[in-house]
Amino acid sequence: MEIKPEAIRQLKSSGMTLQEIGDLLGITKSEIHLIYHSESIESRRDRLNEYASKHYHEHSKEINKRYVEYKKEYARKHVLMVNGKTTVVNKRPRPNDTCELCSRVVDRLHYHHWDDGNPHLGVWVCSSCHKLCESVESGLHTKYLELKDAIIYDN
Numbered sequence: 001m002e003i004k005p006e007a008i009r010q011l012k013s014s015g016m017t018l019q020e021i022g023d024l025l026g027i028t029k030s031e032i033h034l035i036y037h038s039e040s041i042e043s044r045r046d047r048l049n050e051y052a053s054k055h056y057h058e059h060s061k062e063i064n065k066r067y068v069e070y071k072k073e074y075a076r077k078h079v080l081m082v083n084g085k086t087t088v089v090n091k092r093p094r095p096n097d098t099c100e101l102c103s104r105v106v107d108r109l110h111y112h113h114w115d116d117g118n119p120h121l122g123v124w125v126c127s128s129c130h131k132l133c134e135s136v137e138s139g140l141h142t143k144y145l146e147l148k149d150a151i152i153y154d155n
């Protein structure tokens with residue numbers, strides 16, 4: 001399988017640097033650079049493509065696994081739903097599987113943001129705490145406290 005400039009362009013548009021693409025495909029950054037800009041240097045491109053495709057075949061499963069992991073990690077760090085739309089932001093550093101509110105260690109942390117104008121500002125929380133955050137944002141917790149006070153006052 002030939003590594004085409006288009007494939008590198010796609011990886012690059014997913015947020016990978018040429019260095020990371022090189023690491024992924026097991027070839028140097030300058031070789032990636034050459035493939036990426038290779039239309040003008042065809043013979044060199046053919047030689048490098050041959051090398052890269054051979055290498056790709058040898059390690060395609062590993063490359064695919066690493067690419068899937070890379071995409072997953074990239075999404076964790078940068079992809080957020082804002083108003084039902086997928087947005088790319090720089091989230092705060094993620095604590096190791098530990099909810100920033102209740103300190104429970106969980107399989108999946110959610111990034112709760114409260115301001116669509118500044119979606120990068122958020123907290124890493126478990127799903128229970130995420131629901132709590134949402135009810136605080138909607139004012140439901142205040143309504144609960146008021147209701148509780150009213151009931152206590154009436155009795």
Ligand SMILES: [Zn+2]
Nearest residue numbers: 099102126129
């Ligand atoms: Zn929690």
